[in-house]
Amino acid sequence: FFGQKIIHDNLRTQCLNLILWPLALMILRSVMGKKDDLTFDRGASVLEFLLNSKFCVKKEILGDLAPNLRKNGWDLDGMPMESFTFPSESEVNKIVGDVKKPLLRTLYNYSLVLNAFKPSFVIVSGKLSSLVVMKKLLSLWMPSSPDRIIFLDKFRPGKWYPFLMNDIISDPKTSVAVGLAIADIARNATVDDGCYVNVSIDENANLNFIGINRVAQDGIPHLSGEEILLDINQNFSEEFPLNDRINIVYRNINNKDIPCNPIYRIGLKKGCHPDQEDPIKMKITRNAEDRTKLEFAFSGTVIKDGNSIKINDNHEDTNKENFFEEQVCTILKNEYYLDNPQFVKIE
Structure with missing residues (x-):
């Protein structure tokens, strides 16, 4: 949407969050076994679909975005959902699991680094990590045994978690703050269960x-x-x-x-x-x-x-x-x- 011009950065971000993200999340969740998420009125327009989608978290902004898109040739109200073909579960797994893609190459490089540190546990988050093909690859590449690789797709954040709405954390940077808070509790609240994280800066800490x-x-x-x-x-x-x-x-x-x-x-x-x-x-x-x-x-x-x-x-x-x-x-x-x-x- 809107090409590559810098003046359209904000509009492109809105399109990503309000249009592409709900569609992609619907497809991924169906592959994860949430088949009901792929159920929708095929006669509805894309705009009607988004207004009724639980994955579109800021529906009020669509009212301003839709006219802008219409002026540039994308009429969300005139696009029927039935005109789209959604990939099957096997097609999604094939695309995501293609080791020739940059995503998998980068993930493999990170795995090599993790192997060097020999961690006791590996915690994996992100929607793609919920897919079976991704779990298989990570279990193969990670240094820990499969029972020590913890995938967070089976966990849900509590209502107290900052920037949380409809099970979606809109600001992922909060995970750093929450992790440090847990580390602080483990260190200073006499939690004697072996949970300890060193967050101090040592002589080797640097922007390499x-x-x-x-x-x-x-x-x-x-x-x-x-x-x-x-x-x-x-x-x-x-x-x-x-x-x-x-x-x-x-x-x-x-x-x-x-x-x-x-x-x-x-x-x-x-x-x-x-x-x-x-x-x-x-x-x-x-x-x-x-x-x-x-x-x-x-x-x-x-x-x-x-x-x-x-x-x-x-x-x-x-x-x-x-x-x-x-x-x-x-x-x-x-x-x-x-x-x-x-x-x-x-x-």
């Missing part, structure tokens, strides 16, 4: 392989070996030119097929421009006390209000904070509320 990608660049970033600016054995990078707003991204595994996660967004403030005669350069350094944190140094000249100003952190007027934005970035495109605190106004 660090590079950059442009903010406007679409898709999940990957770094080739040549694009790594800072590897596991380096404490600082070489200087490199800063010509545009960038994301600082990282991966912890030395494999170019592993997708990277963003940690910072760097760029010139509004009204500031690079001087072509003395281009801006940037250097990344690991924090001496906490290798999971990064520090940034800049050199060159900035043009602001028609004046050329040499960057010099030793003086307040020429300090980098006057010219650059260093923003923490937990996911790409600034969609997480901690990166971009925008809240929907409820009338």
